[in-house]
Structures are given as C-alpha cells and as structure tokens.
Ligand code: IPE
C-alpha cells in the first residue's frame with residue numbers, strides 16, 4: 264500500500280480522470296437526512312478530490328455533476344442541485360483561480376437559468392489562461408448528447424469550409440476535445456454502469472468501481488483508485504510482447 268500521493272511514478276498517474284460522483288442520496292438517507300444533505304456533503308468531497316488530483320499532477324479531472332436524465336428527479340431536488348451549482352461556483356471561483364485551475368463546463372447549457380449560464384461563463388473566463396489542472400464539470404451532460412452535438416458541428420464545418428466530411432474527425436468536435444485521452448473512469452456508490460457519461464471517451468479507459476458513497480470519497484480512496492490503475496496492463500489491442508518492446 265502506498266502511503267500517499269507523492270509515492271507514484273509519473274507513468275503511474277492517469278493524465279485524465281473522470282468520476283461519476285454517485286451515492287449522495289443514499290449517504291444522506293443512512294443518516295436520516297434529506298437527499299439534498301448528501302448533495303451538500305458531496306460538494307465537500309469534490310473540493311478535496313480536486314485538490315488531491317491537482318497535488319498529484321493529474322492534468323484533467325472530469326466530474327459528472329448532473330446528467331441529462333437527472334431532470335427526471337423531483338423538481339425540488341433539481342432546484343436544490345441547480346442552486347448548489349450556482350452557490351459553489353460563486354464561493355469557489357477565487358480558490359480555483361488561486362490554485363491555477365482552469366474550469367470548463369460541458370453539457371447542454373440551454374436549460375439552465377440565465378444567471379447560472381452567466382456565472383459559468385464568468386468563471387470559465389476568469390480561469391481560462393490558468394496552466395494547472397483542468398477541472399471539467401459535466402452538467403446537463405449526456406454521452407448521447409455529446410456525440411450528437413459533435414456530429415452537428417462537424418457537418419456544419421464541412422458545409423462551411425467545403426472540406427469533405429470524411430476528412431474530419433468527430434473527436435475534434437466532442438466537448439472534451441483538447442483534453443488528454445481519458446485514462447481512468449471511476450464510479451462511486453456501487454453501481455457498475457456508465458449512466459450515459461463519456462460514452463465515446465471511455466473507449467480505452469481503465470474502469471474502477473467502488474462501493475464508497477461519494478460524500479465519503481477521500482484522498483485514500485483516490486490513492487486506491489490510482490494504485491489499481493497503475494497495476495493494469497494496458498495493451499490497446501497489441502500483444503504483451505509488442506508493449507514490452509516499446510517500453
Ligand atoms: C449522485 O448521487 C448525484 C447526482 C446524481 C446529482 P445520487 O443523488 O444519485 O445518490 P444516490 O445514487 O441516489 O444514492
């Protein structure tokens with residue numbers, strides 16, 4: 264067992280980690296509290312995870328905050344989640360900026376309130392030239408939506424520039440374009456499914472599932488996930504012999 268974040272070799276560290284932060288509701292219910300109490304505790308776990316990832320040298324962290332299907336939840340819970348997003352952006356913007364973190368929000372913003380859309384733009388702009396870790400918040404995000412919007416943009420680009428569509432790459436139009444390839448996909452909360460998160464991007468990611476509920480996820484859980492990642496043998500379709508020769 265490694266004792267902390269500084270024990271990793273550079274090659275053991277995933278460049279890009281994605282997390283499905285699941286289990287807030289159950290965490291609260293176990294404490295006889297409303298589900299929204301769990302969402303608030305989830306923000307604290309996120310803050311700690313952001314700082315641990317930045318400390319360890321992860322280049323990009325993408326977190327699933329609200330799925331395109333989460334609108335199906337009770338209106339009151341959706342309202343609390345939207346409000347929490349706004350409040351957290353307001354309270355954390357300076358801290359992110361001070362820590363040289365660049366914030367990006369991916370997902371369909373059209374369903375958000377005007378004030379939330381403005382706040383997102385403001386924090387993205389404030390942190391746009393930061394050179395440290397990229398923190399990507401997926402909000403009203405769905406993997407199907409991402410692939411669809413990328414296809415639309417690619418077709419538009421082809422029409423506008425007269426470049427045949429076969430010469431364009433869909434990947435360049437996904438909302439994660441420009442970020443490192445997704446190395447490690449983590450899901451907390453015990454479910455072993457993707458729930459319409461980064462469908463295209465997980466093609467060769469290592470998958471890690473833990474029963475830990477998101478509000479309980481801490482630095483040691485992150486270390487365990489990275490330890491598991493560093494023990495995997497990634498072949499990308501090649502043979503072990505080919506991989507050994509190239510290292
Ligand atoms: C994840 O926790 C947070 C969001 C989906 C916004 P849940 O709210 O899904 O918690 P569980 O899965 O019901 O415990």
Ligand code: IPE
Pocket residue numbers: 283284285286327328329330333454456458
């Ligand atoms: C996935 O969790 C979405 C987020 C964590 C934001 P859900 O709780 O919505 O996923 P399902 O419904 O169990 O698949």
Ligand code: MG
Pocket residue numbers: 285286287452
């Ligand atoms: Mg859930």
